[in-house]
Amino acid sequence: MTDPNTPAPARPLPPAEVAALAARVLDEVRTAVVGMNETLPIALATVLAGGHVLFEDVPGLGKTLAARSLAGALGLDFARLQCTPDLLPSDITGSSVFDPATRTFEFRPGPVFTGLLLADEINRTAPKTQSALLEAMAERQVSVEGTSHPLPSPFHVLATSNPVEYEGTYPLPEAQLDRFMVRLAIGYPDPGQETTIVRNRLARRAEAAPVTRVTDPATVLAMQAGIATVEVDPDIVRYCVDLVTATRTHHALEVGASPRGSANLVLVARALAVIEGRDHVLPEDVKHVAVPVLAHRLTLTPDAWAQATRPENVVTSLLNTVPTPTTVRTGP
Amino acid sequence: MTTPTTDRPPAWTPTTTRHAATATGLVLLAAAVLTGRPDLALLAAPILLTTLWSATPPTRPTTAHLHQPAGETHAGQLTATLTLHPAPTAPLTHLRITAPGHRDTHTVIATPTTREIPLRLASVRTGPQDTFHIALRAYDTSGVWEQPPTDLHGARRLVLPATTPLGPVPLPHALRGLTGPHTSRRLGDGTELRDIHPFQPGDNPRRIDWRTTARRSPDLTTPYTRRTLATAEATAMLVLDSRDDVGPDIRTWRNHGTRRPDDPTSLDLARHAAASIARQLIESGDRVAMEDLGRRRRPVPPASGRRHLRRLTHALALAHPLDDRATSHTIRPPQIPSGAIVYLFTTLLDDDTTRLVRAWRTLAHPVVVIDTLPTLHPIHQPHLRLAWRITRLERDQRITDLHHTGTPVIHWATHTHEPPPRTHLQALARRTHHHPSPTPRTTRTPR
Amino acid sequence: MNPLRRFNLRDQPLPTITTTTGPTIPGWTFPLVQTLTATTLLTTTAPTTWHTHPLFLTILATLTALVLLRPTPATAGLLLTATGALLWTTGTAPLDPRILWLAPLAHTLWRATWWAAHVPPTARTEITALLTGWRRTAAAIGTTELLALAAWAVTTLPGLEAAILLGALALAALAVLTLPREP
The missing domain is CATH 3.40.50 (Rossmann fold)
Incomplete structure (x- = not known):
C-alpha cells in the first residue's frame, strides 16, 4: 500500500495547459452554477494554489452547489459534512472500533479522509469540533488516540458558513479563519441570472445538477505543480508584503494579517494569473484577490466594530493607499 | 486620538490701553506745563513708560493644541492635555474652558515657555460624551497687545462603562453545547463520571475501565468504558x-x-x-x-x-x-x-x-x-x-x-x-x- | 410659583473642570484693589476739610463706581486726571513729595483696572501670571522715582522755570514716542 501523503511527484503541466484545463473545469461548473463570475475563478485558483476555501454568505445563494460542482468537475473524492452543534471531533476524524474476534481496536477513518471535504455550515458546530478540522487543514493529517493518520493528497476543505443566523452559531476563531486561504462572499445574482437559475431548475426537473468530471486527482496535482513553476516578480512580492504590513498599523484594526496572509496573497494571485492564461503575475491580480485573501484575517478594534466598519472596506482603502509597483514587466 | 490645533490664529491687535495711556499722559503733561507742577506729569510717567516698552506687537501668534489620550475611556476618566506654545513676548494666556454640564472655568496663566495644562471633567456619565471647548486669548506683558480669541474643540468621546466584580449570577435552566464551564446532564466529554458502559465506536480507548472489563467480560469480548457527563455552557x-x-x-x-x-x-x-x-x-x-x-x-x-x-x-x-x-x-x-x-x-x-x-x-x-x-x-x-x-x-x-x-x-x-x-x-x-x-x-x- | 424657580435646576452648583495650575488668586481681588487704590488716591490728594463734604463724597463714590463698573483704560485715565487736579489744588508747589508714592499707586490702579477688565470675578489668576513683567514695572517705577527725586532736588535750587521746561520737554518727547504708529 502506498503512503497517500507522498504520492509520486507529479509531472508539472505547462501553464498554458493548466489554463486550458482550468477553463474547462470552470465551464463545466458553470453548467450547474449560474453567476459567481467573480468567485468561481478565485475558488478554483485557491484549490490549485493548495489552499482551503470558506464561502460565507446568506443561505440559498448556491454555496453548497458551487462547492459540490467544483469537486465534481475536478474529479476529487468528495465528502460532505453537515456541521451541527452535537457533532463530535471523532465524527470528523474517525474513531476506533473494537473487534471482539481479534480483540483489537481497528481505526475507522472519518469523512475527513477524502480529496475534497465540504464542511457545510461550519459555524454551527462547537469550537472543539472546529479545532479538530484545524489540524486536518493545517497539517494534512489527523491525530486520533495518539496516532497520526496522514490525509490523502490533494486534500482541500471547502467550508460554508452563515453570517446571519446567530442562534446556536459559534463564530470561527481567528486561528481557524487564518487556515482558510480565501473567504468568498457570493452575493445575490442579478435578475437575469436569477431567472436563469429558476429556468434551469424547471428544465432539470430535479434538485441535483450533475457535472461531468474534467480532471482526476493526479491531474490536479500536476496542475498545482505547473502553477508552482511560474516565477513571481520581486516587486509583486514586495507589494503583497507592503499590503499586509499596512494592515498591522491601520487604526481600525486591532490585529492585522499574519505572514501567512502575505504568502497566501502571492499564491492565489499567481494561480489566478495562470488560470487567466498568463505566466506572470500583475498587480491587478493581487488587487483582485486582496479582499478575499486578507479580509477574514483582520480583527477590528471594538470601536471600529461597534461602528459597523467592515474589514473588506479596510482592505479596499489600503489598496487605494499602498503604492502599486510600476516596474513589473507587462508581457513575455 | 484627535489632536485639534488652533488653526491659523488671528494676528495681534492693539488694545485701547495704549490710546488711553497716551491721552492721560498728554493731559497731565499739559496740566503740568500750564501750572508749573512737574508732579502732575510724574503721576502718569510709569504708565507712559510701560506702554512705550510694548511699542511693537509679539512676532508670532500664540498657538495651542489639545491632546486627548488614545485608547479606551472609562467613566470618570475624561481627561485631556492642553499644550500652549506662547509667542516670545506674550507671557499671559487667558483660557475659558467649557464642557457640557460643568461650570465655565476662566483661568489666566503665565506662559513664559511652552506649557502643558492637564484638564479633567467631573463627569461620571458613560456613552458618547462631548468634551472640552476651549477659547484662548493671549496678552503681552503690559496688556497693550492682545490676540483675539481662538477656539479649540475636543473630540466627542465614547466613555465605556466600568464593571463591578459580581459573585455567581443566575444561569439558564437548560445548558447548551458540548463544551463549557458547567457540567451538563448529557453524555459527553467531561470529567464527572456518569456510568460504566460497553465500548461503542467513538469511545476513547484510553477511557476503558480494565478492572470492570475483567470482572464483567473475563474473555475480553466487550470492553467497558467510563463515560462522563458532558460540559455545557450557558x-x-x-x-x-x-x-x-x-x-x-x-x-x-x-x-x-x-x-x-x-x-x-x-x-x-x-x-x-x-x-x-x-x-x-x-x-x-x-x-x-x-x-x-x-x-x-x-x-x-x-x-x-x-x-x-x-x-x-x-x-x-x-x-x-x-x-x-x-x-x-x-x-x-x-x-x-x-x-x-x-x-x-x-x-x-x-x-x-x-x-x-x-x-x-x-x-x-x-x-x-x-x-x-x-x-x-x-x-x-x-x-x-x-x-x-x-x-x-x-x-x-x-x-x-x-x-x-x-x-x-x-x-x-x-x-x-x-x-x-x-x-x-x-x-x-x-x-x-x-x-x-x-x-x-x-x-x-x-x- | 415663580417660573424661574421651576427651571432652576442648580440646587447645587454644577461641578467644575479640574485644571492643574500653580497657586492662583480669585478674580474679585482686582475690583477690590481698584476700590482701595482709587479711594486712597482721591482722599489723600483732596484737602482734609473736604472729606466730609457731600459733594466730594459724591464725586469720590461716582468715580470709584465708574472705574469698578466700567473698568476700561479710559475710566482709569479719568480717575488719574481727577487725582492730578486734586493734587494741583492741594499739593505743595512746585512739587509735592507725596508724588513719590502716589505715582506707584497710580500705576497699581492702572494695572488693576486692566486685570479687572479682562478677568471676570469668578476666574482664577495664577500668581506667576501677575508677576510676569515685574522687571519692566520695577524699571518704569524706578525711573519715575529717580525723575521725581531729581525734580524735587531741582525745585529747591534756583532756575526753577528752566528745569521745569526741560523736564516738560523730556516728558513730551516720551508721550510722542508712545503715540501709536502705523506699521
Missing part, C-alpha cells in the same frame, strides 16, 4: 432598554433642562449593570449576546472571550435613546436564542417591557429584570410630586406583577445601608442552582 441575552434615559432629578426627564454630569442616569446604571453581568458571565466561560431595544439594528451575537467582552462594552456604550419617537412606538420582542436566560435592564416606566417579559416567560426563558431607575432626588414642586406619585404607583404595580409571575426584579441603584445588587444576584443564582428545572410559577395571573 447563553445569556442582555436586553438593554435604551429608549429613554432618565436622571435622578425628575425635572430633567423628557429632555428638560440640563442633567448634572456627576449624577449617573438610568442608562449609565444599565450600562454598568450590563457590563458587570457580562464580565461575570464571560469570565466564567459562558456566552453573552446583547440586544438594544432603542434601535433597530442587528444584535450582538452570543460569543465568549475577552474580545467579545470589549465588543459588548462598546456596544453598551453606544446604546442611547435616538429620539422621542422611540419611546412612543411599540417594540417587537427580540429573538432570544433557545435556552438562554434574559437579563432585561429597564426603568420599568412603561408597560412595553413587562409585555416583553411576559412574552419571554411564555417561551420558558428565565428572565431577570434589573431595575435601573436611579434613586431620585427629593421633589419640591407639588405638581411634579403628584405626577411622580402616580408614576411610582404604576411602576410598583408592574414590579409586583413581575414578582407574581416568578420574575425577580433587582434594583441596581441601592442606598448604602441596603444590600448591594450582587447579594441579590448571588441569592438568585443559588436558588436556581438548587432547583435545576423550575417551571414558571404562574399561580397568580397578573391583573
